[in-house]
Amino acid sequence: MKEKREGFVVFENVQKTYDGNELVVKNLNLEIFKGEFLTMLGPSGSGKTTCLMMLAGFESSTHGEIRLGSKPIGNIPPHKRGIGMVFQNYALFPHMSVGENLAFPLEVRKIGKSFREEKIKRVLEIVKMTDFINRRPAQLSGGQQQRIALARSLVFEPELVLMDEPLGALDKQLREHMQYEIKHIHEQLGVTVVYVTHDQSEALTMSDRVAVFNEGVVQQLDTPVNIYEKPLNSFVAQFIGENNKLVGTIIKESKGVVQAKLRNSKQIKGIRVNSGKEGTDALFSIRPERVFLDKKNSESIEAQVLELIYLGDHVRCRMKVADNEDFILKIPNSSQTTSLRVGQKTQVSWRVEDCRALDLAN
Amino acid sequence: MNNFTEENFSSDGVSLKKKLRRSLFKSKMRAFFLVLPLLAFLAIFFVIPIINLLSQSFLDFRYATLMPGSTQALKDWDGKSFPTEEIAKAMVIDLIQAKKNKTIGKVATRVNRELSGTRSLFTKTARAANKMEAPYMEALIKKDKKWENLKTWQAIKISSMAVTPSYLLAAVDRKYTAEGEIIQQDENRRIHVTLFLRTIEISVIVTLATLLLGYPVAFLMASLPLRTSNLLLILVLLPFWTSLLVRTTAWIAMLQSSGVVNDLLVFLGVTADDARFSLIYNKTGTLIAMTHILLPFMILPIYSVMKTISPSFVMAAKSMGATNWTAFWRVYFPMTIPGVGAGAILVFILAIGYYITPALVGGQDGQMISNIIDFHMRSSLNWNLAAALGLVLLIFILFFFWLYDRFVGIDNMKLG
Structure with a gap:
């Protein structure tokens, strides 16, 4: 990037193995800068989701160090990391209304009721879902559920939001529409986003930088233009476009x-x-x-x-x-x-x- | 919309709705014929006998059919004044007839249920009846003083009623007087209410115990990889492959005073050799054995619900700042309620009618209502009372079902 600065999220020599024989992630070095939209792109089994889970704290690395805001986070449990997360199946709590879902991260942070309502209102405006506050998740369409899941990951104002194939379950047209929407929200809020997908066009559309994963190794980390125009090896050339x-x-x-x-x-x-x-x-x-x-x-x-x-x-x-x-x-x-x-x-x-x-x- | 008619009528001019009905009728008939054998089987061997038996709880034609004359005569009697000579005459004629038909024993048993001690009165009087002459009332009293007692005649009048509340009242320790009042049963005959309460108490405790023991097992099974969880599932189902009797007797070997558990406790120094715990032939034994036997019925519905809950829900909760406990209690547990509800209602309903286990390990204070029903079916041969107890039990179960529906919702239940 323009100047030499320490990344907001740093993976340093990170390795991960599940069975003790095979490395799912082989010596990952990756820096993600503040306010950046970085996409981890790769075929299934390439280690991209594992990296995301290690960052969120649901998996631990078997070697190396992950730093968030220059602090090592290896020993911090997920609920203290303050990282927002969006899942492919939305993971909206079915027994709570939209409003209760959005209040959940604020309640566990013991934020007062009036302040809570204000924040919920604001985030619903961002995802354009203000009228749906009393609905149950089951009463929403896939796209609407995804908006609420997005809102829920943003409502407690985390500095980092992780998205694990969030648009994977939507149909093509809605997916393309949501791509722009997420991109605009990112630009509007300036939050750092780490996005995992296997869809190359999604990666090219949304990202500031794309990390192409294969067999546990980052094959190329670059802007979408360079990834497409100047692939560094035959895997990237064949995987993209x-x-x-x-x-x-x-x-x-x-x-x-x-x-x-x-x-x-x-x-x-x-x-x-x-x-x-x-x-x-x-x-x-x-x-x-x-x-x-x-x-x-x-x-x-x-x-x-x-x-x-x-x-x-x-x-x-x-x-x-x-x-x-x-x-x-x-x-x-x-x-x-x-x-x-x-x-x-x-x-x-x-x-x-x-x-x-x-x-x-x- | 100029082709409106074309859409609603097919080419031969028959309305589409009629055609749809016709084609649906065919498939409905096919479905009906497929279930017909089972339906017939259930109706003949299940529904009709149950209705027949339950109706015995409030219908008793025995006295009325065997003693028609006195039944007719007692119909107009007010139950307070002393019975007329006419009633006495009808009674003597009935007694002679009953003696001849050898049905006097049945009649005596029936009346004896209303007033104990009347059995011998009937058999004794019947033997002498054919020698009796008018005035009959005096002849009866001469034979036995009890005929002078108003209570005897009141008991006979109650016995003669075909539709009788006696049995249902007896099932809840009440009785019906000839004056038409409902009063409590004599103190030494009040046992059913206590038994019903104990049955409910045992069922509630067993339901809670299976929930506490089963929930973590279901959770473990749902979170383990498929191969390991299948092995655990087999272990959970293993008891089903063993006879209920074997399992119950195994508990006798485990829990008796010289059994494995007591030996171990003595060995560990928890209790002295001469102060072994009585873990069996009492309520404790019933509770332990029933909890063990009903555990799979709790685990399976909970497991089948947990299996469908994606781990991403708990992960989402944690990523939002919830501690492990908050994520479990506010997110995971509410999602398992359909399974918990199904398991609880299943175990509770099975427990409330449980029979073999309390009979074998229950001793005195571990008996449940089904055991007394069995007693009336096989020993006292009072099927009417057994039916009445069964009906009350059924009403209890329906009441709990309604309660469950009210607070959890029956459509919120998932059996797997």
Whole structure:
């Protein structure tokens, strides 16, 4: 970030194992800054939820230290950490009304009744649910329940709020709507948010920074733009968005540009990211929207159309490029697309900067 | 809405509602025929006998059918003045007939229930009845002085009533006088109210004990991983695979004065060898054995409810600042109420009618109302009183059910 400062939440060499054999979290080092919206993104079993639970205090780390506001919190029980939390199943108490649910964190903090009501009113205004104070959770829709769960995690004004796949149970449209809503609330309140999801578009939409988890290791920690545009390894490149993959053997490398020979002995160039030495195989990764159906760019290669799928605003074109039969192009819907036919041979091209040479993992 | 009619009528012009009813009728009939065998079985072997038996608690045609003449004559009697000669005559004729039909024993038993000591009066008088001549009242009195007593005739009048409150009143230690008053039973015959109260007391204690013992076990089972909790579940269900008699007798071996528990207590120095605790053949024995036997009925409903409660509720409560105790008491426990309620009502209702265990280990003061019902069914052969006691017990159970519905709500109950 801009200046060197101690993070609000710090994971230092944190490890976690459940069975004593396998590390679920392998040596995690992570700093989260005050007021930041950080998303832990990864496939299930990647260790992201475990990290969240360790931060909340429901799991203990087997090695390393977690600090909150520069204080180690390893020995502080969950209820003294003052961290708000939102769960995927909302965890609204079914036997209490919305108002009682919201009063709960204030009551256990022994906050007076009038002050309590004022805070509840304010937080209900934030989530736009003022009229629902006397309802029971069962009388609310999924989206409304999620708003109340959000309000309940914010009502006692914690400095840190953890969200564990909070939108996972909602349908697509509502989920997208709530993404913006949570983002706006975050901006409005300036609270620090740690958000766990396996949905990459959610992560890209909402976060200041995204930590991509796989196999207990943070693969890349960066802004959404860099995560998408400049993936540091083949896992991140494949997990975030779509990618065209071409495998080639490295011939030579100079000034950060790798040159390689594809299986059909056609040569290809790409920006070196974490590819290996000369003579080893590398994965060249190009985003579908950065490939064009012409010869205008520096890298040009022969391709054959295998399938055309009409998607309204664009046409998805599957092609055979070198030995890859899953080479995808996204052609914007314009007069140009109409001329394309299945079986047709053509040329596709891209800029060298858009082709990234990565490690060949699995 | 110009195709309104098209929506409501299918092509052949029959209204859709009628068609729906027709198709539903078919599936309803199929469902009905599927349950018909069980329904018939229940009706013939369960519902009808129960109704028949319970009706005996207030219906008794015995005297009226066996002694029709005196029944008719006593109908107009006011119960206060001395019976007329006409009544006496009818009585003698009835007695002769009863003696001939060999039904006098039944009649005597019936009247004896209203006034003890009248059995011999009836059998004795009947033997001499065919030699009696008018005036009959004097002849009766000459045979036995008791015929002079107004109380005898009052007892006969009460016995002759087909619809009688006597048994139900006897079930709650009351009796009915010929003047139409309800008074308390004689002191030495008052046992039922005490037994009912003791039955309720034992049931309440057993319910509370199973709740206290069962709740933590259910909680443990719900929070353990599936493999371990299944093993525990088998252990909980294990008693069901053993006969009730075996389990109860096992408690005798455990609790008797030279039993395992007492031996252990003596060994540990808790009590002296000559002052062993009497843990069995009394109320303590009944309580211990019943708590053990009914425990699974408490654990299972609670466990099945707890299993559905996501751990995130307690986690949410803690993250909001609740201590372990607050999170349990204000969040977790209220969510287990449906299971607790189901378990409690199940155990309570089973306990209130419990029979074998108190009979085997209850001794004198550990007997419950079912034991006295059994006594009247098999020993005293007073089925009418047994039915009346059963009816009162049923009313008790319905009352507690209503109470439960009132405060917990029957729809709030989850049996698994």
